[in-house]
Amino acid sequence: MLTLENVFVNYGAIEALTGISMHVEQGEVVTLIGANGAGKTTTLRTITGLLEPRQGRIIYEGEDIGGRPTHKLVARGISMSPEGRGVFANLSVRENLQMGAYLIKDRGKVAADMDRAFKMFPRLKERESQKAGTLSGGEQQMLAMGRALMSNPRLLLLDEPSLGLAPLVVHTIFEAIDEIRGKGTTILLVEQNAHAALSHSDRAYVLETGRIVMEGPSKELAADPRIKEAYLGE
């Protein structure tokens, strides 16, 4: 579904990604783990067109999408819950969800999708008319994910969904990830919480300073002594 071939990305003179190759197949949950500054967020931002690759190809559903404007990729079925959530603080929960459905013209469909989001995150329903800025961090994360789903993506990118959240909320978020994949949406998950990420995904890539240093089925990586030592703290 998605293939990155030898992708290089720069921030000015700084090389953020130095030749990343990876692929995500239809229906999979693939996770990208690594330390701060390894290039995880950069990878997602490049896939969604927020950054332009200096070199290499990004092939989505058979087409090179490198450097395409973000709004066109959203229309093509890629959606992202960004790092830091990026909710519209001055808009209500409901309006935030409506924003997520910006490209969908059928109002009935939007209403049905909103019900679905509320079903997945009943807390959002309780806070429906509250401004997003007044929500807790966990609720904002739920909103960011619910909002990303409103465009009915085929490929959902999640950037650090559990960052800074209480363990109970982290649990809720990962349950939601299982639920989303159960409905057939392909997921690319970026996480610092390697333990949770590996136990909720099919395959994993390990990023270190802009390059992929390990890859394989999540179960195998979770059992690998190097991963255990570096990322699972065992």
Place this chain on the structure above:
Amino acid sequence: MSTFLQQLINGVSLGAIYSLIALGYTMVYGVLKLINFAHGDVYMVGAFMGYYLANGLGVRGAQALGMSADGLLARGLLGSGAMEPSLITALAVMLLAMAICAALGVIIERFAYRPVRKYSRLTALITAIGVSLLLENGGQVVFGADPKFFPELFKKRNIELFGGASINSADIIVLVIALALMIGLQLVVFRTKTGRAMRAVSFNLQSAKLMGINTDRIIAFTFALGSALAAAAGVLVAIRIPRIDPLMGILVGLKAFVAAVLGGIGNIPGAMLGGLLIGVTETMVVGYLSPTYKDAVAFAILILILLFRPSGLLGSVSQEKV
């Protein structure tokens, strides 16, 4: 009492014009975090467009473009007799000037600001000052440096009020049109999908992109909207005080900018409120102190607001939750 009433009416009418211009500053700041210093000059262009629409380009101007010396282009809507002075004429002139300036705003954004958007904000700011100088000096070349007298688009008359005050019909019409435009803007921004996208872009550009919003188009639309309102202000000002010149946008632009800061830059109702407050304060100073201080008022207000409430009257300090 009659002075107060008179100056209040004058002030609200003048303030509504400041509000219209302030809206352009505040909306562009909202989406780009850019103080568009050329905005006051777009207002000037708006006034001149109104002038040429009503009076035509003149015989030489029309002939330079290869048109006949007594057609619509040479003599304008009024001069050629195509329209009589009336409210309809005033509205037609204003709407056409708005359309022309909307296009000008889009061109400025596309060719001056968009290419430098990826660089620092300071770069954009300096570009804005450059565009401003270009319009001011270009205006002197194209329109001529000497003032022009704006034609009377409709018959003005004085209306006596109770308490000895009188009000010019132009002031009432300016006020009504300005308010109608502001209500229209509110509807666009808060009731339409494009307006929703504008607000999304101003809250968080990256998130707006991720919603599938074509942010370039929304930014261009914001410039069109702001520039159209500035053009309306230009025509309305010229209806009140029919003397226009290519540098008329400098001071008024600065005052409207102060109005936007006073209301809270980026805040649409704030710009409206700020404009009205600056207008009323200015006319009150003229009425009760001395006209000498007229232009100093806005800047005194700016200093006070920056000292005591830098986020403006309606602006809020944004907080991020972890």
